[in-house]
Amino acid sequence: MNDASRTPPTAEDERVAARLVPVWLEETARYDERAATRARQDWQRGRLSPEAARELADWVTARVTDTGFNRDEGPSPDGPTHISVADKAALHRWLEAQGHTV
Template structure:
């Protein structure tokens, strides 16, 4: 692994560490039991394949820095700012963990 790849990996990990708690908090509002199950996996260092797919979909849907203005939409509000680069970081991180996206 090159120094650039290592830095990218660390940066991706920081993005994932920032966004997964937001995702889990939102999940808790809709399905508390599932959120607890996924949180337990997350804390043990694993993420089931179905949960990885859900995270992929969630981060894609929650991109808040789209380059659109108010009149053009979309307006995706939420508790965290998520950029297209953040989305790509989460996708790279999941792929590096062996998840199929």
């Protein structure tokens, strides 16, 4: 995607990213401190690497807690934050607005 074809993220997409990216960074740091540090530095500069963007997109998809499943069938809603299907879509839009392929 080139810069001319990017759609700016909505204010809601920005709010969702601001809420979820720190949660993702915290979880990532438990497993790969070096990757989390790089991603955090990029986030503070207002951008993410393509690899970090892919990881974030996969993470938010796997962490959706607001589903039609009951506790025995779906992901546990007891994580550090509530993530809805709409949140996932907003974060994916935000990543796409940054020029990443989701």
